[in-house]
Amino acid sequence: MRVLHRSFSRGILPSRCLLSYKTPIFPPSRLYSTSPPSARLNAPADYSTIPILNHTSQTALQNPELPPDVRNGTTKRMNLFQSVNDALSLALAADESVILFGEDVAFGGVFRCSMGLAENFGSERVFNTPLSEQGIVGFGIGAAAEGMKAIAEIQFADYVYPAFDQLINEAAKFRYRDGKEGRHVGGLTVRMPCGGVGHGALYHSQSPESLFTHIPGLRVIMPRSPIQAKGLLLSAIASNDPCVFMEPKALYRAAVEQVPTGAYYLPLSKAEILKEGSDLTIVSYGHPLYTCSAAIEKAEEDLGISIELIDLRTVYPWDKECVLKSVRKTGRCLVVHESMVNAGIGAEVAASIQEDKETFLRLEAPVMRVAGWSIHMPLMFERFNIPDVARVYDNIKKAVEY
Amino acid sequence: MKLPPLRLVRPTPRSALLRSTHLRFSSSLSQKPGAAGIRFPGAVSSQFVNSLSFEHPATYPALPTYRCVNQDGDIVDAAYTPEPDSLALKMYEDMLSVSIMDVIMFDAQRQGRLSFYMTGQGEEGTCVGSASALEKEDVIFCQYREAGVFAHRGYTFEDFMSQLFANAKDPGRGRNMPVHYGSKALNIHTISSPLATQIPQASGAAYALKMQRLTDPNIPPRVVACYFGEGAASEGDFHAALNIAATRSCPVIFICRNNGYAISTPTLEQYRGDGIASRGTGYGIDTIRVDGNDIWAVREVTKRARELALKDGGRPVLIEAMSYRISHHSTSDDSFAYRARVEVEDWKRRDNPITRLRKYLEKKGIWDEEKESQARSRIRKDVLKAFAAAEKEKKPPMRSMFEDMYEELTPEMKDQMRELKSVIERYPDEYDVSEFEGGKDTLAP
Numbered sequence: 001m002r003v004l005h006r007s008f009s010r011g012i013l014p015s016r017c018l019l020s021y022k023t024p025i026f027p028p029s030r031l032y033s034t035s036p037p038s039a040r041l042n043a044p045a046d047y048s049t050i051p052i053l054n055h056t057s058q059t060a061l062q063n064p065e066l067p068p069d070v071r072n073g074t075t076k077r078m079n080l081f082q083s084v085n086d087a088l089s090l091a092l093a094a095d096e097s098v099i100l101f102g103e104d105v106a107f108g109g110v111f112r113c114s115m116g117l118a119e120n121f122g123s124e125r126v127f128n129t130p131l132s133e134q135g136i137v138g139f140g141i142g143a144a145a146e147g148m149k150a151i152a153e154i155q156f157a158d159y160v161y162p163a164f165d166q167l168i169n170e171a172a173k174f175r176y177r178d179g180k181e182g183r184h185v186g187g188l189t190v191r192m193p194c195g196g197v198g199h200g201a202l203y204h205s206q207s208p209e210s211l212f213t214h215i216p217g218l219r220v221i222m223p224r225s226p227i228q229a230k231g232l233l234l235s236a237i238a239s240n241d242p243c244v245f246m247e248p249k250a251l252y253r254a255a256v257e258q259v260p261t262g263a264y265y266l267p268l269s270k271a272e273i274l275k276e277g278s279d280l281t282i283v284s285y286g287h288p289l290y291t292c293s294a295a296i297e298k299a300e301e302d303l304g305i306s307i308e309l310i311d312l313r314t315v316y317p318w319d320k321e322c323v324l325k326s327v328r329k330t331g332r333c334l335v336v337h338e339s340m341v342n343a344g345i346g347a348e349v350a351a352s353i354q355e356d357k358e359t360f361l362r363l364e365a366p367v368m369r370v371a372g373w374s375i376h377m378p379l380m381f382e383r384f385n386i387p388d389v390a391r392v393y394d395n396i397k398k399a400v401e402y
Numbered sequence: 403m404k405l406p407p408l409r410l411v412r413p414t415p416r417s418a419l420l421r422s423t424h425l426r427f428s429s430s431l432s433q434k435p436g437a438a439g440i441r442f443p444g445a446v447s448s449q450f451v452n453s454l455s456f457e458h459p460a461t462y463p464a465l466p467t468y469r470c471v472n473q474d475g476d477i478v479d480a481a482y483t484p485e486p487d488s489l490a491l492k493m494y495e496d497m498l499s500v501s502i503m504d505v506i507m508f509d510a511q512r513q514g515r516l517s518f519y520m521t522g523q524g525e526e527g528t529c530v531g532s533a534s535a536l537e538k539e540d541v542i543f544c545q546y547r548e549a550g551v552f553a554h555r556g557y558t559f560e561d562f563m564s565q566l567f568a569n570a571k572d573p574g575r576g577r578n579m580p581v582h583y584g585s586k587a588l589n590i591h592t593i594s595s596p597l598a599t600q601i602p603q604a605s606g607a608a609y610a611l612k613m614q615r616l617t618d619p620n621i622p623p624r625v626v627a628c629y630f631g632e633g634a635a636s637e638g639d640f641h642a643a644l645n646i647a648a649t650r651s652c653p654v655i656f657i658c659r660n661n662g663y664a665i666s667t668p669t670l671e672q673y674r675g676d677g678i679a680s681r682g683t684g685y686g687i688d689t690i691r692v693d694g695n696d697i698w699a700v701r702e703v704t705k706r707a708r709e710l711a712l713k714d715g716g717r718p719v720l721i722e723a724m725s726y727r728i729s730h731h732s733t734s735d736d737s738f739a740y741r742a743r744v745e746v747e748d749w750k751r752r753d754n755p756i757t758r759l760r761k762y763l764e765k766k767g768i769w770d771e772e773k774e775s776q777a778r779s780r781i782r783k784d785v786l787k788a789f790a791a792a793e794k795e796k797k798p799p800m801r802s803m804f805e806d807m808y809e810e811l812t813p814e815m816k817d818q819m820r821e822l823k824s825v826i827e828r829y830p831d832e833y834d835v836s837e838f839e840g841g842k843d844t845l846a847p
Contacts, residue, residue: 135646139609139650170594179575
């Protein structure tokens with residue numbers, strides 16, 4: 001079942017396997033990450049300069065959402081898996097009731113997110129489970145029901161389905177059905193790596209967030225960067241509602257920024273305006289924000305317009321007010337996500353925009369969606385499936401020229 | 403949501419008890435020339451054999467069924483020490499109470515006064531007997547046919563009726579189907595319909611109890627008891643639960659009620675192994691099969707299981723209690739469509755937990771026909787009184803349909819509450835909200 005991840009990715013190869021998997025020498029052909037030589041839009045993302053990431057300590061600490069003591073503190077360069085590790089470590093240190101478990105978590109996790117935690121906090125608090133997703137989530141629900149802060153890891157979001165019954169029928173409904181008795185499983189956080197990584201194909205690429213957003217009772221969160229991952233994960237763990245925390249695995253090593261070393265919470269169910277603008281609103285979350293950022297740069301340059309970029313951060317319950325307010329201002333909206341377009345997050349955002357009387361009257365173009373096609377992720381065709389800069393750019397153009 | 407301060411605390415020193423009992427290293431160095439076995443990491447003490455033979459389930463005799471009191475009410479286990487008469491009478495009363503309530507509520511559903519009901523006839527002994535061996539701090543997860551567990555722990559007829567009628571006193575706030583009881587005070591988690599989901603939850607809860615005692619030794623040692631039927635044991639969650647409970651050494655007692663049927667499906671179509679008990683040892687779990695119609699045997703077995711579950715830092719135990727589902731599966735089921743009426747009558751007459759304990763009590767001279775009829779009419783009256791009172795109560799406030807989805811109402815829920823209220827106000831003839839406490843006004847966010 002999990003053979004693939006062992007030799008999975010150059011970028012995110014589990015380090016324990018580095019020695020045993022030598023890359024064979026193939027005749028020179030296209031590398032997975034290269035783009036057409038004359039591409040202007042679909043050039044590879046340059047994470048070292050992209051404005052989404054805080055490249056200096058100063059910008060990282062300017063974030064007004066950070067508490068004063070953290071803003072006066074220090075930062076450290078971290079990638080996303082390191083910031084997840086930092087958050088888990090802080091949570092384990094702050095509260096004895098925090099436990100962390102899942103498949104292969106004890107040695108550090110196949111993506112290195114739990115490195116060093118079993119050694120530091122003991123094998124009773126950080127441990128491997130048998131290979132059974134329904135068991136992992138059911139176990140987490142039971143522990144949370146008895147007052148623990150249970151952080152469960154599903155190795156890939158693609159493998160969360162065996163646990164669907166537990167998440168949907170049990171975790172999401174636990175507080176509701178217990179009523180006045182008041183018991184709940186808010187202590188449960190289920191982490192899972194998600195999204196495309198170049199060559200994950202059908203079962204190492206999925207982003208099933210919209211399947212969870214149809215389920216009231218769960219909070220569904222997807223961070224865009226190391227700073228966000230740390231603050232949102234700490235909030236998810238502290239939250240008294242069960243949280244599904246989806247980590248874009250393509251960013252584990254790629255996204256590097258200065259991350260405040262102190263502990264801090266970032267608000268759940270609150271969107272963030274990443275860049276202000278006046279002619280078009282782009283709503284997205286997770287990895288595609290980098291694509292959007294690159295497309296915005298080119299579109300603003302070419303078309304002389306100004307675009308507002310919103311990161312939903314929590315995709316359910318989502319910050320509708322922030323989006324509506326922005327669209328009332330710009331009159332145009334584009335929703336971008338990696339998962340399939342059909343009944344995806346974009347459908348909910350678009351419907352909410354046209355449903356709101358005030359916003360509907362301000363619309364100057366149809367709300368557009370740029371998302372994965374309604375297909376499964378095909379190995380050789382991933383780059384034609386995940387929204388790229390050209391597709392986002394093209395839709396920006398269509399929206400403003402409508 | 404109030405966020406806790408994030409500060410570093412020094413971890414409490416841990417008992418040596420748990421300091422990783424899970425590590426098992428294997429090395430090829432242990433393969434000595436001519437060795438009788440190799441320490442394969444997956445089976446470290448398997449010996450080689452030089453002749454090929456499969457293990458056939460048929461060569462193993464069925465696991466025995468423990469009983470200490472026979473069908474005539476006589477003690478047959480010489481090593482068994484009888485319990486005090488007061489406990490015997492309490493357990494008898496509990497069984498009688500739920501069985502009388504079952505008959506009344508089943509008929510009430512037939513009259514359309516209740517939307518749904520499930521009786522537990524034939525399984526009162528398994529529920530009351532096992533519950534009596536647990537401490538009140540022990541946490542319980544049920545399937546749905548365990549009214550006896552609730553009754554023995556102190557759930558009153560008023561509690562049962564409030565839930566069954568989903569009235570304003572229902573702790574579930576009118577959201578759950580009848581018989582989906584739950585009680586925080588009694589440490590019993592609220593029942594949910596999906597089968598077997600509670601089993602891995604019980605493992606996780608047991609791990610929580612174990613961790614909490616490690617952190618604070620002043621907490622008394624506790625176990626989790628988890629009930630399920632033999633049909634539910636076919637779900638993947640059963641497998642997940644027993645396996646994880648074993649690997650994480652969780653103090654949990656799995657109690658399977660094997661009553662012969664899962665709705666219409668007889669056990670022959672449910673499994674081909676030796677019931678549920680034979681699976682326990684495969685997971686490395688201490689296991690016993692017991693006569694579920696013998697309440698003393700069930701109590702004794704659960705008592706011992708509790709001791710075992712708490713031994714050496716904790717471990718799971720599996721109990722398979724054999725009985726027969728005398729009742730229909732539920733009020734939505736006519737079981738004579740798939741089994742002979744005579745079979746049911748036979749079980750009812752030949753052996754059931756209530757008559758067996760009654761024989762025991764009569765032989766001890768602490769029960770007789772007169773006491774029986776007095777008790778029956780008193781219980782009947784109490785049930786009917788609670789029934790009438792519960793039926794008269796108002797239904798929960800309408801706002802409770804939107805609350806408890808999250809810790810706090812979301813803006814979306816608030817909008818939807820307003821919208822529903824507005825529809826009711828604008829179409830007053832289309833809705834009758836008079837039966838709900840506070841009417842439509844409670845829909846104001």
